[in-house]
Amino acid sequence: LIELSIDPRDVRPAAPQRLVALELIATGKALPKQCVTSAELDRRLGHPPGFVERRSGVAQRYYVSAAESQSALGAQALRDALARGGIAPDSIDLLISASGVQEQALPNTAARILHHAGLPAGTPGYDVGASCLSFLCALQVASGLLHTGAYRRIAIVAADLASRGIDWSQPEASLIFGDGAAAVIVEAGRASAGIAACRFETHPAGRTFCEIRAGGTRRNPRVGVDASDFLFHMEGKRIFRLASELIESFLQRLLEQNGISIDDIDVVVPHQASHLAMAHIRQRLGVPAASVIDIYAQHGNQVAASMPTALHEAVITGLATPGRQMLLLGSGAGLMLGGMVLRT
Amino acid sequence: LIELSIDPRDVRPAAPQRLVALELIATGKALPKQCVTSAELDRRLGHPPGFVERRSGVAQRYYVSAAESQSALGAQALRDALARGGIAPDSIDLLISASGVQEQALPNTAARILHHAGLPAGTPGYDVGASCLSFLCALQVASGLLHTGAYRRIAIVAADLASRGIDWSQPEASLIFGDGAAAVIVEAGRASAGIAACRFETHPAGRTFCEIRAGGTRRNPRVGVDASDFLFHMEGKRIFRLASELIESFLQRLLEQNGISIDDIDVVVPHQASHLAMAHIRQRLGVPAASVIDIYAQHGNQVAASMPTALHEAVITGLATPGRQMLLLGSGAGLMLGGMVLRT
Numbered sequence: 001l002i003e004l005s006i007d008p009r010d011v012r013p014a015a016p017q018r019l020v021a022l023e024l025i026a027t028g029k030a031l032p033k034q035c036v037t038s039a040e041l042d043r044r045l046g047h048p049p050g051f052v053e054r055r056s057g058v059a060q061r062y063y064v065s066a067a068e069s070q071s072a073l074g075a076q077a078l079r080d081a082l083a084r085g086g087i088a089p090d091s092i093d094l095l096i097s098a099s100g101v102q103e104q105a106l107p108n109t110a111a112r113i114l115h116h117a118g119l120p121a122g123t124p125g126y127d128v129g130a131s132c133l134s135f136l137c138a139l140q141v142a143s144g145l146l147h148t149g150a151y152r153r154i155a156i157v158a159a160d161l162a163s164r165g166i167d168w169s170q171p172e173a174s175l176i177f178g179d180g181a182a183a184v185i186v187e188a189g190r191a192s193a194g195i196a197a198c199r200f201e202t203h204p205a206g207r208t209f210c211e212i213r214a215g216g217t218r219r220n221p222r223v224g225v226d227a228s229d230f231l232f233h234m235e236g237k238r239i240f241r242l243a244s245e246l247i248e249s250f251l252q253r254l255l256e257q258n259g260i261s262i263d264d265i266d267v268v269v270p271h272q273a274s275h276l277a278m279a280h281i282r283q284r285l286g287v288p289a290a291s292v293i294d295i296y297a298q299h300g301n302q303v304a305a306s307m308p309t310a311l312h313e314a315v316i317t318g319l320a321t322p323g324r325q326m327l328l329l330g331s332g333a334g335l336m337l338g339g340m341v342l343r344t
Numbered sequence: 345l346i347e348l349s350i351d352p353r354d355v356r357p358a359a360p361q362r363l364v365a366l367e368l369i370a371t372g373k374a375l376p377k378q379c380v381t382s383a384e385l386d387r388r389l390g391h392p393p394g395f396v397e398r399r400s401g402v403a404q405r406y407y408v409s410a411a412e413s414q415s416a417l418g419a420q421a422l423r424d425a426l427a428r429g430g431i432a433p434d435s436i437d438l439l440i441s442a443s444g445v446q447e448q449a450l451p452n453t454a455a456r457i458l459h460h461a462g463l464p465a466g467t468p469g470y471d472v473g474a475s476c477l478s479f480l481c482a483l484q485v486a487s488g489l490l491h492t493g494a495y496r497r498i499a500i501v502a503a504d505l506a507s508r509g510i511d512w513s514q515p516e517a518s519l520i521f522g523d524g525a526a527a528v529i530v531e532a533g534r535a536s537a538g539i540a541a542c543r544f545e546t547h548p549a550g551r552t553f554c555e556i557r558a559g560g561t562r563r564n565p566r567v568g569v570d571a572s573d574f575l576f577h578m579e580g581k582r583i584f585r586l587a588s589e590l591i592e593s594f595l596q597r598l599l600e601q602n603g604i605s606i607d608d609i610d611v612v613v614p615h616q617a618s619h620l621a622m623a624h625i626r627q628r629l630g631v632p633a634a635s636v637i638d639i640y641a642q643h644g645n646q647v648a649a650s651m652p653t654a655l656h657e658a659v660i661t662g663l664a665t666p667g668r669q670m671l672l673l674g675s676g677a678g679l680m681l682g683g684m685v686l687r688t
Binding site: 018020066069070094095100101102103104105106107108109110111112114115121122123124125126127128129130131133134137140141143144145146147148149150160161163164165195198199200201202203204205207210211212213214215216217218219220221222223227230232332333334335336 | 362364410413414438439444445446447448449450451452453454455456458459465466467468469470471472473474475477478481484485487488489490491492493494504505507508509539542543544545546547548549551554555556557558559560561562563564565566567571574576676677678679680
C-alpha cells in the first residue's frame with residue numbers, strides 16, 4: 001500500500017523540551033441522560049444477545065436525545081468543573097472548545113458553549129480542532145497562552161455527540177461510540193507542575209481512513225453530497241496498520257528525546273479509542289494495568305471528550321496527586337498521533 | 345431587543361500586557377483562477393448594470409470551480425509564503441489551519457492542507473477556529489507556543505470558500521463575499537517585535553446573527569436539516585447594532601489599558617467585512633485613509649482569509665517595516681470582537 005510507505009526516519013526530531021508550567025485546578029464531566037446498554041443495542045439492531053458487547057467491548061454508553069445539544073452538554077461539564085473546584089465563573093479568562101466535531105459550520109462551538117455556560121458576556125472563546133486529539137492540542141495551546149500572561153485561567157471544554165453521525169450499517173465504526181463532555185480548568189500554577197514533554201505528528205497519508213466528508217466546503221448541496229457523507233467512516237484495519245507502524249518510534253521521539261523513561265510514568269491516560277487499542281497500549285507500554293485509566297467499557301469512545309473524561313477519572317480517583325507523572329496518549333483522524341507527559 | 349442589553353461595564357478588564365515576542369518572517373496568498381467582476385454578477389443574477397458593485401462595494405472577487413478545494417488553495421498560499429521567504433518546507437514545526445469554515449467535519453482542515461502542502465510526513469497540524477477572527481486567534485496561539493519553546497517556526501494558513509455557502513437570494517449576505525487563502529510564517533524572532541496588546545470578546549447574544557446551521561451535530565440528516573441550513577445567514581442590521589454598541593469600549597479596553605493611543609498606530613489591518621464596515625472603522629479610528637489596508641473592492645470579504653491577505657498586502661507594499669505598530673481589528677460570527685497591536 002502506498003499509504004504505508006512512510007519512513008519514520010524521515011520524521012524530524014524535536015529539540016528536548018523544558019518543563020512548561022501548567023496546573024489542572026479543576027476537572028468535570030457531563031453525560032447525556034439516556035444510558036444505552038449493549039444488551040439494549042442488541043435488541044434495537046437485531047443482533048443475538050451478547051453480540052454488541054463482545055464486538056465493541058462496551059457495556060454501556062450514553063446517547064443524547066434530539067432535544068439535547070453538544071454545546072449545552074459542554075456547558076454542563078464546565079459547570080461541573082467550576083463547582084468541584086469552587087471556581088467563580090467570572091474568573092475564567094478564556095474558553096477553548098476542543099471538540100472533535102463542531103456543533104455547526106459557523107459560528108464556532110465556543111460561542112455556543114459560552115451561551116449555555118453563563119460566563120459573563122465578553123468572555124472570549126475559540127475552538128482548537130484536531131479530531132480525537134483536540135483536547136491534548138488545547139492543553140498545549142493553553143500552556144502557551146498562560147506562559148505569555150495573556151490569560152491567567154483558561155477553561156477547556158470537549159463535547160462530542162458521536163451518535164449524531166453513526167453509520168449503523170458498520171458494526172466496527174458504530175458500536176464503540178458514546179456521547180459525552182468533559183472540562184478542565186488550568187492555570188500556570190506551581191513551577192513544579194507542567195508539561196515535561198509534548199509531541200504531535202500528522203500523517204496525511206491516513207487522512208481518508210477516518211472521516212465525515214460533509215460539514216464544510218468539500219461536500220455540500222452546492223457541490224454535491226449524499227446521505228453517507230454525513231456519517232462517520234472508518235477503515236479500522238488501515239488505521240491500525242499505520243498507527244502501529246508509527247507508534248513505537250513516536251513514543252521514542254516523545255519520551256527518550258526528553259530524557260523520560262516509561263518507568264518514570266505513574267499514570268497513563270489514553271484516548272479511549274477501542275478495547276483493542278486499549279489492550280494494545282497496555283501491551284506496548286508494559287505498564288501495570290492499574291496505572292492505565294480505562295473508562296471505555298462504561299462510556300465507549302467519546303471522540304475528543306474521551307481523554308479529558310479519563311483525566312477527570314484520574315483526578316477523582318486520586319491518581320493525579322502532586323508529584324506524579326501522567327502520560328496522555330492517543331491517535332486521531334488525520335491520521336494524527338499525540339502524546340504529553342504532564343507533571344501534576 | 346433583549347440581545348442588546350449587554351452593559352459594557354460588565355465586561356471584565358484585562359491586566360496590561362507585556363510585549364510577547366512574535367515576528368512575521370514571511371507572508372503569502374492564493375486566489376482561485378476564476379475572477380468574477382460585479383458587472384458579470386449583474387448579468388448572472390439578472391440585476392441592472394451597476395447594481396452589484398453599488399450594493400456590495402466590490403468590483404471583483406474570486407470564486408473556486410467545482411474542481412478546486414479549500415485545502416489545496418490553502419497549501420498554495422503556504423507555498424507562496426515559503427517561496428517569498430526562501431524558507432525550507434521542512435523547517436516548519438507546526439501548521440495551524442485558521443479558516444472560518446472547515447473543509448469537512450472530520451478530520452481537521454490542517455491535515456488536508458498538509459497533504460497538499462508537501463511538508464514532511466509527521467509535521468503536526470491543528471485547527472484554530474473563530475469564524476472571521478480565526479487568523480487573529482491563531483496568531484495569539486502561535487505567540488504562546490513559540491514562547492514555551494515547543495515550536496520554533498509556525499505556519500498559519502487561512503483558506504475560505506464562501507462561494508460554497510452563499511445564499512444568492514440574499515443580496516446583503518451574498519454579493520460581498522469572495523474566496524481566497526493566505527499564509528503567514530512566524531517565529532519568536534527579535535525581542536523588539538511582537539504583540540503589544542491583544543484582546544478578544546465573545547458576545548453569544550449575537551450567536552444567531554451570522555451562521556451556517558448545518559455542518560456539525562446541530563442540523564444534519566439524523567436530527568433534521570433543510571437546504572437553507574447549509575447556506576450562510578446574516579442579520580446585517582442586528583450585527584451592526586451590536587458591534588457598534590460594543591466597539592468603542594472594546595477599543596478602549598484593547599488600547600488604553602495597555603497604554604497605547606490610536607496616534608501610536610502606523611497601519612490598520614482591518615477584517616475586510618464590507619465597504620460599510622471599512623468606512624465605519626476609518627471614521628471611528630480617525631486615522632488617515634492611507635494607513636488603513638483596504639483590499640476589499642478587489643477581493644470582497646474572504647472570511648478568515650481576509651485579515652492575513654490584508655496583512656500580506658501591508659508587507660508587500662512596504663507598510664510593515666521594522667519599528668511600525670500595526671492594529672489588526674475585526675469582528676466575526678459569535679458575535680466576536682478581536683484586536684491586536686503588532687509591533688513589526
